[in-house]
Amino acid sequence: MNVTDEELGCFIRTLRDSGGYDLSDYSDKSLKRRLQKVLDDSRLPFGTFIGNIKQDRLFAEKVLKDITVNTTELFRDPQMWQTLRHRILPRFKANKTINIWHAGCSTGQEVYSMIILLNEMGLLDKAKIVATDINNDVLDVARKGQYKYRFNISYLDNFDQVMKHNPFNYDEVYDVSYEKYFVIDKAKDILSIKKEYTEIPFFRKHDLVKDGTFVYAKFDIVFCRNVIIYFNNKLQNNVFNLFHQNLYPKGCLILGAHEAILGPWAPRFEKNGSFYTKK
Numbered sequence: 108m109n110v111t112d113e114e115l116g117c118f119i120r121t122l123r124d125s126g127g128y129d130l131s132d133y134s135d136k137s138l139k140r141r142l143q144k145v146l147d148d149s150r151l152p153f154g155t156f157i158g159n160i161k162q163d164r165l166f167a168e169k170v171l172k173d174i175t176v177n178t179t180e181l182f183r184d185p186q187m188w189q190t191l192r193h194r195i196l197p198r199f200k201a202n203k204t205i206n207i208w209h210a211g212c213s214t215g216q217e218v219y220s221m222i223i224l225l226n227e228m229g230l231l232d233k234a235k236i237v238a239t240d241i242n243n244d245v246l247d248v249a250r251k252g253q254y255k256y257r258f259n260i261s262y263l264d265n266f267d268q269v270m271k272h273n274p275f276n277y278d279e280v281y282d283v284s285y286e287k288y289f290v291i292d293k294a295k296d297i298l299s300i301k302k303e304y305t306e307i308p309f310f311r312k313h314d315l316v317k318d319g320t321f322v323y324a325k326f327d328i329v330f331c332r333n334v335i336i337y338f339n340n341k342l343q344n345n346v347f348n349l350f351h352q353n354l355y356p357k358g359c360l361i362l363g364a365h366e367a368i369l370g371p372w373a374p375r376f377e378k379n380g381s382f383y384t385k386k
């Protein structure tokens with residue numbers, strides 16, 4: 108049976124009132140699909156499921172974590188990383204510091220991809236990196252920087268594309284080994300980010316719906332990729348407002364491949380593919 112509009116409304120109200128998470132401005136379509144899956148997996152009747160959210164804070168937390176999508180990968184969308192490397196980051200070379208915020212960082216692969224890129228460009232010493240997510244479990248994984256090797260092996264191709272080649276100049280080839288950044292234990296099926304790099308980012312919980320500005324400094328670069336795709340237009344606009352406020356002039360917001368700034372915030376940014384420069 109499919110989740111009805113009434114059930115979705117009841118779920119959203121209960122999770123907001125009992126769990127403190129407000130999903131009312133998430134996109135109905137994807138929320139319904141996720142709720143259906145979580146309900147099916149729980150094997151509970153809808154009434155019991157809602158009762159458990161009301162009575163059990165930990166159950167409510169778990170439901171929130173199961174409802175949100177955490178898919179991520181190293182150097183996801185390699186072309187974006189190539190453009191970042193050769194067209195965007197050179198703008199920040201003269202900066203004394205480069206402040207970076209990864210909003211909706213999930214298990215951290217995006218954060219470590221950026222750290223590797225910055226290191227190869229000689230910019231890592233200037234970088235101050237904050238990475239946030241609504242889900243404490245993914246943040247714990249991100250802090251450790253330990254992933255399933257077999258699951259991540261195909262993403263090493265992304266690493267090669269971004270770290271070893273320059274699509275804007277085919278004569279340029281870089282020699283960067285995996286061992287420089289990863290410890291790979293095939294027997295245990297673990298790919299670990301080297302400790303010297305896991306110590307660099309500051310990971311903390313932050314809810315884009317309600318937490319607003321959380322640091323005093325502004326940012327040169329904000330990543331928010333594959334997060335707003337789950338939000339409706341109203342929430343997307345609130346989040347664009349938040350990012351606009353928190354970026355320096357000429358700072359850059361990076362969205363996912365299937366996301367865009369449309370509507371009232373569009374004229375406040377200059378668009379170049381997935382990159383939005385604050386005017």
Ligand SMILES: C[S@@+](CC[C@H](N)C(=O)[O-])C[C@H]1O[C@@H](n2cnc3c(N)ncnc32)[C@H](O)[C@@H]1O
Nearest residue numbers: 175176178179211213240241314315316332333
């Ligand atoms: C699909 S992952 C994207 C990960 C990474 N940015 C990437 O593109 O590979 C979306 C992440 O957004 C987080 N998220 C969802 N709603 C959020 C909110 N209101 N505030 C902060 N993070 C949120 C989820 O927990 C999830 O980890």
